[in-house]
Amino acid sequence: MVKGSGRWAPLTGMVALLISLALMVGCGLGAPGGETRAAPSKPANPDLILATTTSTQDSGLLDILIPMFEQKTGYQVKPIAVGTGQALAMGERGEADVLLVHAPDAEKSVVEKGAAINRTLVMHNDFLLVGPPNDPAEVKGARTVVEALHRIVVARAVFVSRGDDSGTHKMELSLWKAAGVRPEGGWYQQSGSGMGQTLSIASEKNGYTLTDRATYLAVKKNLRLEIVLEGDGPLLNVYHVMQVNPAKFSKVNAAGARAFLEFVVARETQEVIGKFGVDKYGQALFCPDAAKSEAEVLASNSCSLP
Amino acid sequence: MDLIWRGLLKAVELVVSGDPEVWRITFLTLRVSGTATLISVLLGVPAGVLLALGRFPGRRLLVSLVNTGMGLPPVVVGLWVSILLWRYGPLGFLGLMYTPTAMVVAQCAIAMPLVTGFTLAGIQQLNPKLRLQILALGASHGQLYWLLIREARLSILAAIMAGFGGVVSEVGASMMVGGTVRGQTRVLTTATVMEVSRGNLDVALALSVLLLALAWGVTYALTSLQQRGRQA
Numbered sequence: 001m002v003k004g005s006g007r008w009a010p011l012t013g014m015v016a017l018l019i020s021l022a023l024m025v026g027c028g029l030g031a032p033g034g035e036t037r038a039a040p041s042k043p044a045n046p047d048l049i050l051a052t053t054t055s056t057q058d059s060g061l062l063d064i065l066i067p068m069f070e071q072k073t074g075y076q077v078k079p080i081a082v083g084t085g086q087a088l089a090m091g092e093r094g095e096a097d098v099l100l101v102h103a104p105d106a107e108k109s110v111v112e113k114g115a116a117i118n119r120t121l122v123m124h125n126d127f128l129l130v131g132p133p134n135d136p137a138e139v140k141g142a143r144t145v146v147e148a149l150h151r152i153v154v155a156r157a158v159f160v161s162r163g164d165d166s167g168t169h170k171m172e173l174s175l176w177k178a179a180g181v182r183p184e185g186g187w188y189q190q191s192g193s194g195m196g197q198t199l200s201i202a203s204e205k206n207g208y209t210l211t212d213r214a215t216y217l218a219v220k221k222n223l224r225l226e227i228v229l230e231g232d233g234p235l236l237n238v239y240h241v242m243q244v245n246p247a248k249f250s251k252v253n254a255a256g257a258r259a260f261l262e263f264v265v266a267r268e269t270q271e272v273i274g275k276f277g278v279d280k281y282g283q284a285l286f287c288p289d290a291a292k293s294e295a296e297v298l299a300s301n302s303c304s305l306p
Numbered sequence: 307m308d309l310i311w312r313g314l315l316k317a318v319e320l321v322v323s324g325d326p327e328v329w330r331i332t333f334l335t336l337r338v339s340g341t342a343t344l345i346s347v348l349l350g351v352p353a354g355v356l357l358a359l360g361r362f363p364g365r366r367l368l369v370s371l372v373n374t375g376m377g378l379p380p381v382v383v384g385l386w387v388s389i390l391l392w393r394y395g396p397l398g399f400l401g402l403m404y405t406p407t408a409m410v411v412a413q414c415a416i417a418m419p420l421v422t423g424f425t426l427a428g429i430q431q432l433n434p435k436l437r438l439q440i441l442a443l444g445a446s447h448g449q450l451y452w453l454l455i456r457e458a459r460l461s462i463l464a465a466i467m468a469g470f471g472g473v474v475s476e477v478g479a480s481m482m483v484g485g486t487v488r489g490q491t492r493v494l495t496t497a498t499v500m501e502v503s504r505g506n507l508d509v510a511l512a513l514s515v516l517l518l519a520l521a522w523g524v525t526y527a528l529t530s531l532q533q534r535g536r537q538a
Contacts, residue, residue: 049404058504063488078404078487095392095403196503219505251393 042074048256050079051088051096053167054194056239057081059214059285061276068272069263075256083166083194091116091242094249098257100264102212102239103167104294105174111242115249119242122264123273123286124297127171127237128216129229130199131157131208139208139228148229149179156187158207162198163190167237172210175234199223212237214285217277238297239286241265265290313511320512327488332516335493336524338406339474342413346421346469351462353418354425355451359437372426375419380412384482387412391483404485409493412479417469424468428461429454463532467525474521494520 056062057079066077080087080096084103090096092115099116101107110116129148131139137155142148152159161183162169176183189207191198195215202209203223216227241264246254263269270288277285289297320328357369389395391403391411402408432454440450455462477495484491486500494517501510 047401054503057500060504066488076490078485078490080404080485080487093392094394194503196505219503222505222507249394251398 043256043259045253045256046074046076048075048077048098048253048260049090049096050077050098050100050260051086051090052079052081052100053084053087053102053239054081054196055102055168055212055215056100058194058196059218059277061214061273061286064272064276065264065269068269069260072263073256073259075259077260083162083164083169085165085167085170091244094244094252096244097253098241098243098260100239100241101167102237103170104238104240106167106170107240107242115245116242117245118258118261119240120261120265121289121292121294121297122239122241123270123288123290124236124238125213125286126230127168127210127235128213128227129208130202130211130216130223130225131228132203132206133224133226135226135228136206137208142229143232145175145229145232145234146179149175149181152187152208153179153181153183156185158202158205159183159188160198160202160205160207160209161188161190162195162210163192164194166195168195168210168212171235171237175210178234199225214277217281217283217285236298238289238294309507310511312508314515316508317512317515320509321516328513328516330489331492331494331497331513332520334406334491335474335495335517335520338409338480338493339413339470340524342410342417342473343421343466343470345410345414346417347466350418350421350465350469351425351455352451354422354465355429355455357422358426358429359451359454369426372419372422376423378416378419379478380416380476380480381478381482383412383415384479387415387479387483403483404487404491406484406491408483409480409491412483413473413476416476416479417473420472421465421469424465425458425462428458428465431461432457460532463528467528470524470528471521474517474524 050066052062058081062079062081066079069075070077080090082090084101084106087096087099087101088103088106088110091099092110092113094115099107100122107116107119111119129139129145131137137151137157139148139151142151161172189201189205191201193201195211196219198209199211199216199219200223201207203225206224208228209225213230216225241261243254243257243261244252246252246257267290270290273286274284274288277283353372357365357372387408388403390397391400391408392398393401393403402411436457437450437454440453445453475495477499480491480493481496481499484493484496486492486496492500494513498510498513498517501507501513
């Protein structure tokens with residue numbers, strides 16, 4: 001190996017490059033988000049972790065609501081969009097401050113365990129059964145979701161399940177239970193991923209799947225899937241917001257969680273939710289329900305602004 | 307085909323229009339992975355040199371651990387770092403979960419074994435007589451190490467490229483410890499995953515093109531340094 005002064009250059013050059021890179025990018029480190037915002041009054045603890053379901057993020061709703069909330073209150077929200085099962089588990093460990101989820105039975109058990117408080121109705125939409133346009137299991141003729149599932153089983157048509165303990169997965173399992181079927185076999189496939197991904201898989205495999213309306217409308221342009229059943233009573237998809245219990249978890253940002261909860265059910269926010277999606281999809285993706293009781297929502301699937 | 311074309315057009319559109327969100331994401335990607343690589347180099351190169359030259363009990367075990375670490379799955383790192391950094395985890399008091407710093411920590415854990423392993427191999431490849439010769443010329447230990455690092459510079463630059471390439475492309479760990487918080491922890495890989503699940507395939511493709519361009523740009527700069535002085 002030949003030595004020469006020029007041979008020093010690569011290493012020193014490389015170190016200089018890396019350091020300048022780190023310095024250059026380091027400038028932004030202190031202020032996440034880059035620009036400083038004019039917060040009305042800076043809360044003592046501005047960081048707020050919102051554990052939520054994929055549908056609120058994938059539909060784009062959070063992109064509207066969170067900036068509104070941040071500007072109004074000065075909090076900085078970290079939305080962690082995971083399945084409802086995981087979001088509730090984060091709440092049960094005190095790793096989130098506020099939860100926006102859609103699995104009523106599982107939510108109630110978290111409240112009963114004392115991990116969450118102030119469970120409040122926010123909005124609903126509905127679940128849909130979607131499938132390939134040629135509808136090999138002839139689900140379109142079914143009147144109830146139970147009948148539809150039976151047809152899928154009889155036809156041994158591919159059904160793609162979320163399989164991830166999300167709110168949609170929990171709903172799907174309860175529907176199979178209502179149908180008296182234990183879904184097993186090669187036709188029943190578990191994607192283990194989020195709603196958008198699961199819809200893609202169902203589309204590629206010419207399969208059926210259960211989806212929330214918001215995600216389906218948001219991603220349907222890439223899919224070869226049609227709605228094969230909608231409007232049956234059990235398909236209601238209800239979202240609640242709740243605070244993680246600060247009495248149980250001292251590190252929880254209680255004031256922030258309270259502020260977010262109040263924001264989501266405030267009249268102005270509910271109006272925004274009720275209009276969300278109309279310009280893009282010709283229909284609202286969520287129906288605001290804060291003014292109603294859960295029984296009222298379950299009794300009639302009608303949507304009227306508060 | 308149409309989709310790929312639209313994705314490429316979208317990529318050009320995003321770059322030309324200077325979409326602030328896209329720049330922020332690209333910049334953060336560079337910042338997080340650049341910082342992680344720098345830290346890995348500062349710690350990993352000396353560690354590699356010591357492992358290559360040192361003689362101490364347990365050395366073979368350490369080397370095998372480093373070599374295993376070179377293939378460390380990002381999701382495993384993500385899970386472990388999450389467990390450490392959660393509010394109620396052992397390091398929860400630091401409040402680092404879902405911050406760029408947490409992502410740097412996770413990416414260091416991925417890049418460090420790569421840098422250490424490549425450095426180790428590079429130093430060991432040198433002719434053992436070189437070491438004796440340098441010592442015979444009266445060099446101190448510090449001088450010896452520096453001269454050997456210089457001799458192994460091609461391997462070490464390869465180590466840095468491997469480290470940077472490893473972290474800029476990983477998604478599992480960044481997703482788990484960073485979330486995909488807009489304007490705070492959203493990087494090119496996690497943003498791509500998110501846009502795919504949102505059905506915005508053209509945006510996802512555009513982001514992937516940006517990621518490739520970024521990875522290529524940095525690697526090209528490092529390669530130029532590596533190959534400098536060599537006639538083309």
